[in-house]
Amino acid sequence: METKTIRFLRRGEPISLANVPPDRTLLEVLREDLACTGTKEGCGEGDCGACTVVLAEPEGEGLRFRAINSCIRLAHSVDGMALWTAEDLAAEDGALHPAQEAMVQCHGTQCGFCTPGFVMSLFGMYQNHVCKGEAVTRELAQAELSGNLCRCTGYRPILDAAQAMAGLPPVRVDQARVAAQLREMNEAPAPGQGAYLAPKSLAGLLAARAAHPQAQIVAGCTDVGLWVTKQHRQFAQILDVTRVAELRRVEQYPHHIAIGAAVTLSDAFAALVADRPQLKTFGERFAGLPVRNSGTLGGNVANGSPIGDSMPVLIALGANVVLMSQRGHRELPLEQLYTGYRQNVIAADEVLAWIKVPRPTKAEQLKAYKISKRYDDDISAVCLVVNLTLDGDLVQRASIGAGGVAATPVRARQAEASLNGQRWTQQAAQRAAAALRAEFQPISDMRASAAYRSEVLGNLMQRFWLESQGLTQINLESFELEEAA
Ligand SMILES: Cc1cc2nc3c(=O)[nH]c(=O)nc-3n(C[C@H](O)[C@H](O)[C@H](O)COP(=O)(O)OP(=O)(O)OC[C@H]3O[C@@H](n4cnc5c(N)ncnc54)[C@H](O)[C@@H]3O)c2cc1C
Ligand code: FES
Ligand code: FES
Structure with a gap:
């Protein structure tokens, strides 16, 4: 070709x-x-x-x-x-x-x-x-x-x-x-595109996707690149989404922001952090800067790794994804994208186009926790993101995303149900921790054992409770580099 x-x-x-x-x-x-x-x-x-x-x-x-x-x-x-x-x-x-x-x-x-x-x-x-x-x-x-x-x-x-x-x-x-x-x-x-298609418009992307459904879609290539260098996979034709002008934008609306699938992780997290400053450290712990500068939010979501970091956050924030093809578009809650380990509902002629993230409410209490072996530049063993909408001490709505505990990124429905409509107390947090541990059966792998993952999942809910009460923790975020120098 x-x-x-x-x-x-x-x-x-x-x-x-x-x-x-x-x-x-x-x-x-x-x-x-x-x-x-x-x-x-x-x-x-x-x-x-x-x-x-x-x-x-x-x-x-x-x-x-x-x-x-x-x-x-x-x-x-x-x-x-x-x-x-x-x-x-x-x-x-x-x-x-x-x-x-x-x-x-x-x-x-x-x-x-x-x-x-x-x-x-x-x-x-x-x-x-x-x-x-x-x-x-x-x-x-x-x-x-x-x-x-x-x-x-x-x-x-x-x-x-x-x-x-x-x-x-x-x-x-x-x-x-x-x-x-x-x-x-x-x-x-x-002239000519042939083996490496890099359309510059959404219409061009959808036409290329329909005409070449077998072409390997690539965005920042921070997952696909490893299939090439480590698994020695070869791709005869590539469809690169990162030149599509429409998908490189973050659009601001009164009730949500729409992040184009080709927006880099650096820019996507900057947009999320602008609305929710408490996500800054979490964003900076996603890989290292060169990976965030190349990788896209759409690539993370479409790849659907069970230990991917942005999905637990997006699930807890109630994000929707928009899939597009020449046939039209459909919008669904992010957690419904996944059907199994690295499997999703994206059809052969579709692309992931937008990730729509609701804006914060004043009553929102949000924390994102990443547990990894190394603080920087490492992938999660467990990730838990808790988002409570509180009316006084009453939990109006609990929205909880988790990673590293199932075959896909997941919404913790049982833990949410244990909190919804309840008073936010230590006992409620303990019930939610127990529900989290019972809800998932994580696996053991090189990053962590199943028992560790279960234990830490509940512990993170306990930590969320303590932090919601203003109890300061000793944690790596407060570690000042100069002091160690
Ligand atoms: C050193 C290193 C550290 C990393 N650390 C982390 C980490 O801390 N947390 C984490 O979650 N991930 C991490 N990753 C994984 C990776 O960086 C992310 O998953 C990244 O978001 C992938 O985005 P990408 O644009 O590079 O996707 P690509 O590699 O280009 O594509 C990934 C998959 O998504 C598909 N795809 C991409 N865009 C679309 C689209 N618009 N429509 C349909 N399908 C699409 C591709 O076909 C492919 O299957 C790390 C990777 C490396 C190399
Ligand atoms: S050689 Fe590229 S990051 Fe190590
Ligand atoms: S490993 Fe090269 S200077 Fe330290």
Whole structure:
């Protein structure tokens, strides 16, 4: 099948690559086709950040920069974008970029293997914060480097480097020029789509889906990428949803927000956090920043992993999903999307188009808990999200989403029933904890045993009760990095 030529900007110059297979990764293209071996492969599964590169697309007058993992990103997905790798930062005379110079001055590089990835996350931080005059706090640096692992535990000098960048002589990307070059490139796309379909409109997406139901749908590729790199699956044809303008938007309505399926996890959580600030930490604990910058909310929901993080939140918030095809659209509560382990009701000609999230009410009490082995950049063993609508101490409505306890993300109906119409007391919380433990029969796997999962599920309800009474907990969220330094 014909493959469209990939075109992107690097160091201000257009690069054209013909005959790239649809399932070839960006890292393979960089290292093997372009012989740019400065970008490293560590894990090949989005975990370590050694392969981090930065992408930019036009936004407003300038550019939107995103650090992403090139190991699980498909090469065709960067068509029409600007790309920076660790080899693109130094000036022509060899002068280092502040992201590099700060690493040198702060002794931030030890083994050096992970360093190109750290430098690229620093470059993303530089563009998104330092160039806008925003301070890089320790908290920000830690959040933005959450997708980069240093196996020799040398995080402190790297965090120092993040904070030192602003004090070095500035280096600016000519954003207006790059944006104009990208607009010109995108106005005259290379002809033909063939093996990698990337429609730009919803109508185009629905037509492509109807015409090519066998094509593998891909969004940010943070799940599908691992099927390529770890399971060695091959895809003859790919349908990429991330260029569809309508699905890249978050739309605000009086009673709900509608998040397009192709909105990145970073932007989707920002929209959720704008309405519900208590979800901030939970959002930042979803993978690491490069995964959130590539992965989409629609991909998380459509993938339907039982340990996926956004679904328990969305279930507890009462979110609906909108499925669309050329035949029309249908809307259903998110929990009704799933029929079994990684199985759903999305038909062969349908796509997930929107996730509609009700706005908060004043009476809402909401907490989202994620239990994972590692605090950052890890997948949940158990997730519990409790949302109570209280009238005084009377539970008007309990809405509870859970992950890691069944074959799909689930609504905890029995625990909800035990609370609805009851007074919110310690006894009610204990009954709800018991109902939660009785309602699900989790499995044992490498993340946790079944017994642990059951125990912790009920414990989280107890914790929710304590926190609802204003009892402060000792928890990792209150841990200040500076104090340990
Ligand atoms: C290192 C790492 C850490 C991770 N940590 C977490 C974590 O903490 N919590 C968590 O929940 N997940 C985590 N994930 C999993 C993953 O990042 C998420 O599931 C992500 O939201 C997937 O979105 P995507 O856009 O990358 O989907 P893709 O990989 O592109 O697609 C996933 C699936 O959804 C389908 N799909 C995508 N969009 C649509 C659509 N619009 N309509 C129909 N089908 C569609 C695809 O066909 C595919 O089957 C992690 C992944 C990695 C690599
Ligand atoms: S190589 Fe580890 S995240 Fe890509
Ligand atoms: S500097 Fe590479 S693992 Fe620490």
